[in-house]
Amino acid sequence: MLTMTTAETSTMSREIRLTDALQTDLKETARKLRVEVIKMLAKAGSGHPGGSLGMADIFASLYFGGWLRHDPKNPLWEGRDRLVLSNGHICPILYASLAARGYFPAEWMASLRQVDAHLQGHPAMHKTPGVELSTGSLGHGVCGAVGMALALRADGGDRRVYCLTGDGELQEGLPWEGFMSAAHYKLDNLTVIVDRNDAQIDGKTTDIMNIEPLGDKFRAWGFHTIAINGHDFSQIFAALNEAERTKGKPTCIVAITQMGKGVSYMEKEGYKWHGKTPNAELAAVALKELGA
């Protein structure tokens, strides 16, 4: 079992400071999450390691850095913030995070993607506690997140929606419609985080169907837009704090990440590891590199 520490969160002020101690903790947490991702996928024999590893630092920050106000013992607690994984295929990193936070027993991870399993190949909200919306077909999660942000704001309070999306996913029309409506409704309780790894299934996003200039597109829609290194905790925290302070418009954090981060052969081969699992031998190499 993983044991992990949580940052102190104040509901009064939504400014979270990244202390040196917290940064050290989060690095270790992200490492452990990556280990779980590799173990889970090697066992399952199919699934998506590249994006899961690439987003591990952001997941560590959101779930263990005090950003998500939630209660794993009461997953449907009304006061919680929401996280929607619109790029649902990277759910191994979500499952590793939820398991480590105690949403469900760690053993569930061993049956990922098998018949009758709690953990589906793509997130299923009626099967896995902590999953806020069933996703997997790209694009829908963004629009669902807009709906949550609208509903939560209408009910009052300061609950926030974090929506994660892939960069290839942004080639779909649906997210464009979602972003337009988020800006139109001035949803300052919505933070979109784009996994800008320049990788998708058939190749580099830039080669398959270019989405640049991405920051300009978000600014044109009416988002407050921040580009960061998605593996730098101080930049992640600075951006999340900036999103909290931004009023009257939604925020988009374009997180530049590396597919397969933490496993050298995946980092090198990039998009080829979007949806391929390592065999036993390569999994052992990965686990060794991750210090498991």
Add this chain to the structure above:
Amino acid sequence: MKATRDAFGAALLELGKENPNVVALTADLGESVKTGEFARAFPQRFFQMGIAEANMTDVAAGMATCGKIPFATTFAMFGTGRAWESVRNTVGYPHLNVKIACTHSGLSVGEDGASHQMLEDVALMRVIPGMTVVVPCDYPSAFAATKAVAAWKGPVYLRLGRPAVKIVYEKECPFTIGKGNLLREGGDIAIVANGPLVAFALEAADELAKQGIKASVADFHTVKPLDTELLLALANKCKRIVTAEEHNVIGGLGGAVSEALAKLRPTPVRFVGTQDTFGESGKPADLWKKYGLDATGILKACKELL
């Protein structure tokens, strides 16, 4: 054992050589849907459209107005689901010569789970006026189907699968769009199947034969236009029909057969397919078993009628 999507890729490559008007489009799934060989052989006639299936479908329609024969390829979920209204209004309504060729249909997508297991596509495509719907059962018939679909004038939905499946047509493989293939003749019950369920239907018929029950088995690879002549002959002869498909029992082959029989010759029918439910993650064989889409499931349905 070979996958129908591999047959599609091989036939598409041949079509590329035979007909310069054949073009292919894909939505970030080129290798999965097996357009890779075509793309490498004919880079000028291959179009990577990114993850944007509705756009891909409309773009294919535009190409068809200029005399091309576009194969718009992706997973069944996205080509018929995400892009449904493009298929309906920009392909179907103007009756354009677009081939919606989709792999990864049905439960046998496997581990990716319910969000990717398309079990409603035959229904969605079948309701579009003028649409032809083809569901081949194995490698040889998927190869022949791809060729036939290219030669057919008008919009077609070609439904293909992900996993390797048993070969039904070991020797010859007659394939005419709109004509079912009678694979076995018996007078007690008729099993009308398509896709991977054809092989299971033959297995079930073997089992029935051991019990002294003679079953007809027909491959209804074309759901629309349905071979009503063969269907009526089977109904007249066997008086009981079981349909079997990797699809929801609502709206697919079972639906098409019932609609036809209600008019031609009311006949008791049982339906093998997913029983109005979503799928889940798992190995294809585990899922077929759990959801009753195998020889055991077909036998059970036959027993209900006998």
